[in-house]
Amino acid sequence: KQEVTQIPAALSVPEGENLVLNCSFTDSAIYNLQWFRQDPGKGLTSLLLIQSSQREQTSGRLNASLDKSSGRSTLYIAASQPGDSATYLCAVRRSDYKLSFGAGTTVTVRA
């Protein structure tokens, strides 16, 4: 059974600081890993998808790395803004059809 862990559970930083969010997973036989953003009471917005053959993906201020052998992914958000305040979820996809999610890291960026 795939276990996905996100540490820390919550994070508070001043505006402008870089954010580092961690995700670890127990089974390295994955097809891809996806990072999502969730605003309170809302659905999920896909941020980045990293295929298992890739080491990283970048989109604007966001960069995600993947180390399959050690079962880790890191999401970096550069120069954080108050609008980045949300819960960030990582999810891994194995050789079957479902996503296995972590519980998320709730980020607060203080103005």
Added chain:
Amino acid sequence: ETGVTQSPTHLIKTRGQQVTLRCSSQSGHNTVSWYQQALGQGPQFIFQYYREEENGRGNFPPRFSGLQFPNYSSELNVNALELDDSALYLCASSFSASSQETQYFGPGTRLLVL
């Protein structure tokens, strides 16, 4: 191109009742997955439908059932509601059932069981 839509947005039911939640997939998508997200937790996979057939199922009892229609929209039905069924129910669609495809999520339906 419209995104994934879900209805209703909120719902209140009492224990023992039945509920039907609806999802319209993104244009061109033939695969729909349903997830349950309890407060403070990550989403848990319920099941997936691909071209009107159940393609996989998570660890949920049979009182959770679903349908997918020829236009690829989908329903989630839950019978004999329990208090623990209170959660945000998320629907996600993708272009195909391939593991390489990104899943796009709807805004969810918040269900409260009293």
